[in-house]
Amino acid sequence: MQRHWPHRAVPAALLIASLSISLPAAATPPTKERLPLTLTGPGCDSKETQMTTVLQAIPGVTGIYFNRVPNHVLVDITTGTTNAADVIKHVNAAAASWQCKVEFIEGCISASMPTASAAPHHSE
Numbered sequence: 641m642q643r644h645w646p647h648r649a650v651p652a653a654l655l656i657a658s659l660s661i662s663l664p665a666a667a668t669p670p671t672k673e674r675l676p677l678t679l680t681g682p683g684c685d686s687k688e689t690q691m692t693t694v695l696q697a698i699p700g701v702t703g704i705y706f707n708r709v710p711n712h713v714l715v716d717i718t719t720g721t722t723n724a725a726d727v728i729k730h731v732n733a734a735a736a737s738w739q740c741k742v743e744f745i746e747g748c749i750s751a752s753m754p755t756a757s758a759a760p761h762h763s764e
Contacts (some may be wrong), residue, residue, distance in 0.1 A: 675724050678744050683739035694734045727738040
């Protein structure tokens with residue numbers, strides 16, 4: 641009687657070994673953040689093109705949206721590459737000669753979510 645199990649055991653052992661080798665973890669996607677910036681000053685309205693050029697030159701800026709909210713620009717960034725303070729610093733350095741000031745606004749777009757209250761809510 642012939643034994644076939646050694647011939648089958650080797651491929652099975654190789655399969656088990658290959659499955660048990662840990663693969664490198666998949667890279668986590670970069671975190672995106674939307675910065676709502678308010679534009680104040682008489683020179684802001686006419687400088688959209690120049691402001692876009694300044695924003696596009698900042699590493700980590702992935703999107704620029706004017707006119708979705710009056711007197712605001714929404715800027716999408718990749719956190720870890722840049723942050724709100726860097727974006728504002730770069731834009732204000734250029735905007736000073738335009739008589740325009742850019743500020744970060746805390747609002748519904750950027751505010752952290754409130755925690756749920758344990759108390760029941762009553763409507764009137």
